[in-house]
Each structure stands twice: as structure tokens, then as C-alpha cells.
Amino acid sequence: MGDALQRLRAIIADVSALGTAEAILSWDQETYMPPGGAEARARHRAALARLRHELFTAPEVGELLEQLREREGTDPDPEDLDAQYIRRARIHYERSTKLPARLVQELAHATSLAKDAWRAARQASDFSQFAPHLERLVALTIEKAEHLGYREHIYDALLDLYEPGMKTAEVERVFAGLKERLVPLVQQVAEAPQVDDGFLKEHFDPQAQWDFGMDVLRAIGFDLHRGRQDQSAHPFTTSFSHGDVRITTRIFPNDWASGFFSTLHEAGHALHAQGIPAELYDTPLVWGKSLGISESQSRLWENVVGRSRGFWEFWLPRLVQRFPGPLAGVDLDRFYRAINRVERTFIRTDADELTYNLHIFVRFDLERLLVTRQLDVRDLPGAWNAKMQEYLGIVPRNDAEGVLQDIHWSMGAIGYFPTYTLGNVLSVQYYEQAVREHPEIPDEIRHGKFDTLRIWTNQRIHRWGAIFNAAELTQRVTGGPLDSGPYIRYLEEKYREIYRL
Numbered sequence: 001m002g003d004a005l006q007r008l009r010a011i012i013a014d015v016s017a018l019g020t021a022e023a024i025l026s027w028d029q030e031t032y033m034p035p036g037g038a039e040a041r042a043r044h045r046a047a048l049a050r051l052r053h054e055l056f057t058a059p060e061v062g063e064l065l066e067q068l069r070e071r072e073g074t075d076p077d078p079e080d081l082d083a084q085y086i087r088r089a090r091i092h093y094e095r096s097t098k099l100p101a102r103l104v105q106e107l108a109h110a111t112s113l114a115k116d117a118w119r120a121a122r123q124a125s126d127f128s129q130f131a132p133h134l135e136r137l138v139a140l141t142i143e144k145a146e147h148l149g150y151r152e153h154i155y156d157a158l159l160d161l162y163e164p165g166m167k168t169a170e171v172e173r174v175f176a177g178l179k180e181r182l183v184p185l186v187q188q189v190a191e192a193p194q195v196d197d198g199f200l201k202e203h204f205d206p207q208a209q210w211d212f213g214m215d216v217l218r219a220i221g222f223d224l225h226r227g228r229q230d231q232s233a234h235p236f237t238t239s240f241s242h243g244d245v246r247i248t249t250r251i252f253p254n255d256w257a258s259g260f261f262s263t264l265h266e267a268g269h270a271l272h273a274q275g276i277p278a279e280l281y282d283t284p285l286v287w288g289k290s291l292g293i294s295e296s297q298s299r300l301w302e303n304v305v306g307r308s309r310g311f312w313e314f315w316l317p318r319l320v321q322r323f324p325g326p327l328a329g330v331d332l333d334r335f336y337r338a339i340n341r342v343e344r345t346f347i348r349t350d351a352d353e354l355t356y357n358l359h360i361f362v363r364f365d366l367e368r369l370l371v372t373r374q375l376d377v378r379d380l381p382g383a384w385n386a387k388m389q390e391y392l393g394i395v396p397r398n399d400a401e402g403v404l405q406d407i408h409w410s411m412g413a414i415g416y417f418p419t420y421t422l423g424n425v426l427s428v429q430y431y432e433q434a435v436r437e438h439p440e441i442p443d444e445i446r447h448g449k450f451d452t453l454r455i456w457t458n459q460r461i462h463r464w465g466a467i468f469n470a471a472e473l474t475q476r477v478t479g480g481p482l483d484s485g486p487y488i489r490y491l492e493e494k495y496r497e498i499y500r501l
Contacts, residue, residue, distance in 0.1 A: 004064050004067040004068050005064075005068060005071070005082065005085075005086070007060075007064055008061065008064045008065070008068065008086075008089065009085075009283075011055065011056070011058075011060070011061060011064075012056070012089060012282075012283060012284065013282055014055060015052055015055050015056045016281075016282040016283070017282070018048050018051055018052040018055070019048075019052055020240050020241070020282075021048055022045055022048040022049060022052070022108075023238055023240060024240060025041060025044055025045050025048070026045065026238075027238050027240075027246065029041055029112070029115065030115075030232045030233075030234070030236065030248070031230050031231070031232050031248065035116065038112070038113065038115075038116040039113070041112055042108075042109050042112035042113045043109065045108050045109070045112045046105045046106075046108040046109035046112065047105075048108075049104050049105055049107070049108035050101050050104060050105040050108070053096060053099070053101050053104040053105075054101050056092070056093065056096055057093070057096050057097045057101070061089075061093055062093065062097070065086065065089060065090050065093060068086045071083060071086060072086040072087050072090065078464070078467050078468070081279070081280075081285070084285060084467050085283055085284060085285060088283075088284035088285055088287065088288075088466060088467075089284045091284075091288075092284055092287055092288065095148060098147045098148055098149065099144065099147050099148070100147070103140065103143060103144060103147065106140060107137075107140050107141075107144065107412055110133070110136050110137055110140060110412070111137065111410065111411050111412045113133060114130070114133035114134070114136075114137055114409075114410040114411075114412075115407065115410045115411060117129060117130050117133045117410070118130050118133070118404065118407060118409075118410035119233065121399070121404055122399075122400050122404040122405070123400075125398040125399045125400035125401075125404065126399060127380070127381050127399040127403055127404055130404065130410070131377055131378055131380075133410065134377050134380075134409055134410070135377045135378075137409065137410070137412050137414075138370050138371070138377055138414070140412070141158065141371065141412060141414050142154070142371055142373075144157075144158075145157040145158055145371065148160075152167065152168070152169065153167075153168040153169070153368075154371050154372060155168045155367065155368050155371055155372075155415065156168050158367075158371065158414055158415030159171065159415045159418065160415075161288070161415055162290075162291045162413075162415055162416050162418075162419050163290055163291060163292050163418065163419050163422065163469070163470060164288060164289075164290060164466075164469040164470075165469040165470075165471060165472075166292075166418075166422075166469070166470065166471075168368070171364065171418045171422070174421075174422070174425065174482070174484055175357075175361060175364065175418075175421065177484050177488075178357055178421070178425075178484055178487075178488065179361065181488050181492070182354065182357060182358070182488070182491065183358070183391065185354065185491070185492060185495065186342070186344070186354055186355055186358065186392075187393075188499075188501055189342045189354065189495055189499050189501070190342075190344060190393075192499040192500070192501060193499075194341070194343075195337045195338060195340075195341040195342075195498065195499070196334075196338065197257075197338035197339070197341045199326050199327065199330055199338070200255070200256050200257050200326075200338055200339070201254050201255060202254065202325070202326035203253055203254060203325075203326065204253060204254070204256040204323055204326060205253070205323075206251045206253055208322050208323065209251050209256060209259050209260065210251060211322070212260070212318075212319060212322050213229075213249065213259065213260055213263040213264075214229070215318070216260075216263070216264065216267075216315065217229065217263065217267050219448060219450065220267060220271070220301065220450045220454065221271060221450060221451065221454045222247075222267050222270055222271060222274070223274055225243075226242070226243045226244065226245060226274055227244070227245040227246060227247070227270055227274060228246050228247075229246070229247050229248065229249060229263065229266075230246065230247075230248045231248055231249060231250055231251065232248035232249075232250065233250065233407075234250075234349075234406075234407045235247070235248050235249050235250055235262040235263075235265065235266050235349070236248055236266065237266045237269035237270050237273065237298075239270075239273035239274075239281075241281055241282070242274070242276070242277075242278040242281045243278075245270050245273040245274050246270075247263070247266035247267060247269065247270050248266065249262040249263040249266060250262060256323075256326075257339055258349075258350055261302050261306060261307075261339075262349070264301050264302045264306045265298045265299070265301070265302040266298065267298075267301055268297045268298035268299065268300055268301035268302060269294060269297060269298045271297060271301070271454060271457070271462075272293075272294055272297040272298075272457075272461070272462050275454075275457065275458040275461075275462030275463065276462050276463070276465050277463055277465070280465040284466070285465045285466055285467060286465045286466050287466055288466055289465060289466035290419075290466070290468075290469050290470040290473070291416065291419035291423070292419045292422035292423045292426055292470040293423070293426065293461065293470050293473060294419075294423065295419050295420055295422065295423020295424070295426075295427075296422075296423040296424075296425075296426035296427040296429075296430055296461075297423075297427075297457065297461070297462075298423065299423050299424050299427035300427040300430065300431055300457070303353050303424075303427065304427050304428060304431045304490075305431075305445060305450075305453070307339055307340055307353065308445065309332065309336045310442055310443075310445045310446040311445055311446075312332060312335060312336055312339075313332060313446045314445070314446060314447060314448035315448070316330075316332055316335055336498075337498050340352065340353070340494070340495070340498050342354045342355060342495060342498075342499070343355070344392045344393060344394050345394075346388070346394065346396045346397075346401040346402065346405070347401060347405055348360075348405065348406065349405075353424075353491065353494075353495075354491055354495055355392060356420075356421075356424070357420075357421045357424060358391040358392050359391075359392075360417050360418065360420050360421045361387075361391050361421075362384065362387040362388060362391055362392075363406070363417040364417055364418050365387055366380065366383055366384065366387060367414050367415065367417065369383070370414070371414060380403055381399055381402060381403045384396070384402050384403040385402060385403075388402070422470065422482070424487060425482065425483075425484045425487045426470065426474065426482065427487075428486045428487040428490045429474065429477075429478055429482070429483060429486050429487070430457070430460075430461065430477060430478070431453075432486055433460075433477055433478045434453055434456045434457070434460075437456065438452050438453075438456060440452065441453050441456075460477050461473065461477065470482060
């Protein structure tokens with residue numbers, strides 16, 4: 001049995017190495033690769049994806065897992081990493097063997113081409129340039145879902161890739177509760193006198209923005225010995241190993257908040273990645289972890305901490321030192337209200353806390369229509385605009401600020417978007433639990449100290465990698481199920497106070 005596990009580990013280490021090589025190629029494509037490299041990069045990534053799939057789905061892996069079935073057990077102890085390793089490997093093996101190598105290679109090739117087509121289409125604000133690529137990806141995604149299998153809804157097969165164990169019906173239930181309370185609240189806020197954030201749209205030197213963001217990264221505990229930050233069109237986080245976690249941001253001279261909160265958001269993801277124990281990397285114990293849990297960590301730092309009044313009690317004087325011109329005479333209350341301004345805008349990544357989830361509802365509705373073939377890709381721009389009108393009461397003026405704004409569909413990531421809202425819900429549940437256990441956390445934040453909160457998330461959340469799904473971890477951390485109630489109360493209390501409703 002020991003020899004079987006050792007051999008399985010050796011094969012999976014090679015599978016992980018191929019995956020990391022593919023991820024590095026993808027990171028380079030998003031940051032530094034010249035546009036002319038797209039076609040060759042698509043071939044390179046597709047070859048690596050096929051080799052990785054073939055290696056992991058070889059009959060030998062199945063034979064080794066069968067030999068290790070007794071060691072795995074039926075309900076392995078979470079602390080028994082060998083048993084958990086085997087369990088997670090079996091889950092991924094059984095899923096992977098359902099997918100033909102040909103399909104895996106085609107998806108990798110199609111997404112690599114689609115990402116560059118999406119960039120060009122967005123630049124030109126012309127969906128027709130991207131539509132053929134998306135048609136191909138939707139067809140391949142439907143084929144993938146059919147191979148994976150499902151009992152209730154085809155979307156379940158896709159959602160499970162990003163949020164293990166979650167069903168479409170459960171997401172619909174959570175979203176229905178949020179819609180009932182948030183849509184009317186957004187309307188009330190829209191009718192209230194608007195908060196002034198004009199000073200945040202003045203000129204902020206890009207290098208000074210970068211430097212301030214780096215100061216905050218260091219303060220919250222992002223380990224720059226094991227990480228770095230770069231710039232990209234769409235901010236993201238990727239982790240190649242325990243010692244190499246990378247984030248990107250985007251900086252605009254006349255929109256300080258966009259760059260700073262992108263940095264803080266990705267830093268939350270990075271703290272999660274750096275908090276996963278080194279021994280779990282390059283193993284199935286980090287494959288396919290809940291993106292809702294991951295998103296809870298980015299939203300915790302970006303919104304619950306980063307948009308709090310207490311956070312800026314410490315950081316605003318330091319920000320004013322960097323930017324004395326645009327921030328002259330701006331006090332804490334005015335600044336706090338400005339960074340929490342609610343405005344029904346077209347771009348999801350620039351959306352405030354309150355309207356953000358409405359953007360996710362748009363995408364969730366459309367994805368289900370696409371994969372059930374109730375919506376043709378060519379009709380997507382019109383359907384997008386109709387959903388924006390339904391949820392936000394606004395209609396995009398062009399494709400760039402509408403259907404083309406997100407990179408996710410060009411990556412084949414259909415089923416991903418719901419995890420953003422699930423992460424929002426969990427961010428408040430986890431933070432409230434942390435404060436119950438450590439009441440000193442809010443006061444520490446007011447003094448620019450973040451170790452207690454970061455260490456709590458390391459010990460209670462990050463350390464488990466992919467061993468638990470969102471429901472299991474939430475039960476373990478909070479003693480109860482995933483619950484949107486705390487999140488709704490948090491939003492209602494915060495924004496009723498800011499807008500004096």
C-alpha cells in the first residue's frame with residue numbers, strides 16, 4: 001500500500017508540474033506576451049492540457065486508486081492527509097476520465113484563442129468579433145457538461161467545477177432571498193441625495209498609487225518574498241506554488257479607487273493562497289477548492305475591512321500624505337462615504353458593494369439560458385441589456401460596457417460567476433465569527449494591525465485547502481450553514497447609515 005501511494009504521488013506531482021507550466025504560460029499571456037504570440041501560445045497550452053489529462057487518466061492511476069481504496073476509507077478524518085489525498089485524487093480521477101482527451105485539448109486551444117479575440121472585440125466594442133469564439137466555447141462547454149453528467153440541471157455539472165457540492169437550485173434559493181431585500185434597497189438609495197466622490201476622480205499619480213498599494217499589501221501580510229504584483233487588463237491572482245503567488249491590478253490616473261480596491265481584492269486571494277500549507281501544494285488537496293471560499297477572502301479584505309471606517313482611521317492620513325492635492329480638506333466621514341458611494345453602473349468590477357450582486361444575477365440568468373440552448377450567442381447583447389434593465393434599471397450604451405466587459409467566458413469559465421456572490425455572503429459570516437472569537441479585531445484594524453484577523457483566517461479557513469467544500473467549512477467555522485442573513489443585515493445597516501435612509 002505504501003508503494004502504491006508513493007507511485008500515485010509521483011504521477012500526480014508530474015500532473016501538477018504540467019498544470020503549473022500551463023498556468024505560467026497563461027499568466028504571461030495576460031501580462032507581457034505580445035499579441036502576435038496568441039496562435040502559438042494556444043497550441044502550446046493545448047498540448048500541455050492534453051498531456052496533463054492523458055497522464056492523470058492513464059489506467060495505472062485507476063489501478064493505484066483501487067489498491068488504495070481501503071486506506072482511503074468511507075469517511076476519512078480531515079486531519080488524515082494521506083486518506084484525504086486519496087479521496088480527492090479519486091474525485092478528480094473519476095471526473096477527468098469522463099472527459100475525452102480530445103475535448104480537453106480543444107477547450108484549451110479554443111480558450112487561448114478566445115481570450116485574444118475578446119480583448120480585440122472589447123477594444124473595438126464589437127461583439128460580432130468575439131461571437132464565433134463564444135459559440136464554439138458554449139458548444140464545447142455543453143459537451144463537457146454532458147460528459148460530466150448531472151441529475152437535475154445541466155448547469156449543476158458546471159457549477160460543481162467551481163463550487164463543489166453546490167446545486168443550481170440552492171444558488172437560486174440564496175439569490176432569491178438577496179434579490180428580495182437588495183433590489184428595493186438599491187432603489188431607495190438611488191432616490192436619496194447622492195454622495196459626492198468627485199475628489200476621487202481627480203488626478204492621482206500612477207506611481208504613487210502603486211506605492212501606496214504596496215504599503216497596504218505589506219501591512220496586511222502579503223509576503224513579497226513569496227509573491228509579486230504586476231499590471232493586467234483584468235486583475236487576477238494565480239499561485240504556481242507555495243513560494244510563488246502572483247497578483248495583478250490595473251491603475252487609472254483619474255480613478256484611484258478602482259486601482260486600490262483591485263489591489264486589495266486580489267491581495268485577499270493571495271493571502272488565502274499563501275496561507276495554504278506548503279505540503280498541500282502540488283497535490284489534489286488544493287485542486288478544485290471552493291471558489292466561494294476563495295472569494296470570501298478577497299471580499300473580506302476589499303470590502304468588510306478595506307471599505308470600513310476603522311480601516312481608514314489609520315490609512316487616510318497616510319493617503320493624504322501621498323496625494324495632498326486631490327485630498328486636501330477631505331475628512332474621514334466624507335472619504336468613507338465616497339468610497340462606499342452607490343451608483344448603478346455598467347461595469348461589474350467597478351460596482352459598489354450594494355449593486356455588485358445584481359451584476360452577478362445578470363450573468364447567472366444568462367449562463368443558464370446559454371447552456372440550456374434557450375438563448376443563442378448572437379442574441380446575447382440584447383439579452384444582456386434587457387437583464388441590466390431588469391436588475392439595475394440601466395442599459396449599456398455599447399458592447400464594451402455591456403456584454404464584453406468580463407474575461408470569464410473567453411476562458412470557458414461558465415458556472416463561475418455565482419461564486420462571487422456566495423463569497424460576498426461568506427465574507428460577512430466569517431468576519432463576524434472571527435470577531436466573536438477575537439473582539440479586539442475591529443480596534444486593531446483602526447490601529448493598522450491585521451495579524452489577528454489574518455492568522456485567524458489562516459488557521460480556520462486557509463489551512464484546509466480543498467478538503468472541505470463551502471457548506472462543510474462554514475459549518476465547521478461558524479457552527480451553522482451558509483446564511484445570507486448576516487450579509488443582508490450588514491449591507492442594510494451600512495448603507496442606510498451612509499445614505500441616511
